Amino acid sequence: MPEVHICEVGPRDGLQNAKHLMPTAAKKTWISALAAAGLREIEVGSFVPPKLIPAMADTGEIVTHARTIPGLTVVALAPNLKGYQRAVEAGAHKVTFPVSASRAHSESNVRMTPDQMVAEVRKCAALGGAPIEGAISTAFGCTLQGEVPEKEVVRLAVALAQFCDSVALADTVGYANPAQVKKLFSLVRKEIGDRLEGAHFHDTRGLGLANALAAYEEGVRHFDSSLGGLGGCPFAPGASGNVITEDLVFMFESMGVSTGVDFDALLKARGLLVQAIPEEPVYGHTPLAGLPKGFRASA
Numbered sequence: 001m002p003e004v005h006i007c008e009v010g011p012r013d014g015l016q017n018a019k020h021l022m023p024t025a026a027k028k029t030w031i032s033a034l035a036a037a038g039l040r041e042i043e044v045g046s047f048v049p050p051k052l053i054p055a056m057a058d059t060g061e062i063v064t065h066a067r068t069i070p071g072l073t074v075v076a077l078a079p080n081l082k083g084y085q086r087a088v089e090a091g092a093h094k095v096t097f098p099v100s101a102s103r104a105h106s107e108s109n110v111r112m113t114p115d116q117m118v119a120e121v122r123k124c125a126a127l128g129g130a131p132i133e134g135a136i137s138t139a140f141g142c143t144l145q146g147e148v149p150e151k152e153v154v155r156l157a158v159a160l161a162q163f164c165d166s167v168a169l170a171d172t173v174g175y176a177n178p179a180q181v182k183k184l185f186s187l188v189r190k191e192i193g194d195r196l197e198g199a200h201f202h203d204t205r206g207l208g209l210a211n212a213l214a215a216y217e218e219g220v221r222h223f224d225s226s227l228g229g230l231g232g233c234p235f236a237p238g239a240s241g242n243v244i245t246e247d248l249v250f251m252f253e254s255m256g257v258s259t260g261v262d263f264d265a266l267l268k269a270r271g272l273l274v275q276a277i278p279e280e281p282v283y284g285h286t287p288l289a290g291l292p293k294g295f296r297a298s299a
Helices: 010-017 024-036 059-066 081-090 103-109 114-127 150-161 178-195 208-217 245-254 263-276 285-289
Strands: 005-008 041-046 073-077 094-100 132-137 166-171 196-201 222-225
Touching: 005 245, 010 024, 010 041, 010 073, 024 041, 024 059, 024 263, 041 059, 059 073, 059 081, 073 081, 081 094, 081 114, 094 103, 094 114, 103 114, 114 132, 114 150, 132 150, 132 196, 150 166, 150 178, 166 178, 166 222, 178 196, 178 208, 196 208, 208 222, 208 245, 222 245, 245 263, 245 285, 263 285
Parallel strands: 005 041, 005 222, 041 073, 073 094, 094 132, 132 166, 166 196, 196 222
Antiparallel strands: none
């Protein structure tokens, strides 16, 4: 059993901000390769209006394909009740809702205030149909609003914990630092306990891995990451790529912390990504430098 759980968000968070569209057939092949590498949870898309994010227009078809992969937890993002209903109808095993702690970002991203978004998620939870993760975005700062008060993040986490199956904290724009990560995760955990589950970091300022390690030291065992560091929020200016899956896997495995991910198979999935959208830049120190001589993954 892996000691940390990695959810690959490249097919959703990565492709939604890419400048080039990946064909549906290539998405299916890529997702299958990611699962074959040992990633047991993949956020495959979002149920948003195609006119806003054309890259997500085929999410229903992608969910259908992903559900055929044995042992894979298929995750989809929904911004509202309609999106949730579409996700459940398509058969998503889990639905993530972005609930921004920044009012400015929330109104830009989902056209609702944070409290209105909490109420929307509450309605979806009452309907049932799929487990819900309440992901508190811009938890560590916002390019639109600037500072986000810790007490606001805690308040939203307490509200979401009443009806969400899990809560995550997200550094949507890459503002966080390790000391801040430790403090905020500790504050939230004191209020909602084990309901606080996930961490979602961006590497905008080069602190993504450091922040992931800080969260790990605070007891977090569920992490989002994106192959090749693809990603960013179209409605948060300056938000760049996610923590790089390849580097996150290497960091944990080199520490002796098992991820359940096969690195060679992960590089094959990276090759498929590059082949499908060759014009899109991909990142990662470990894929370029290679594994150290004598490196052995944790047992």
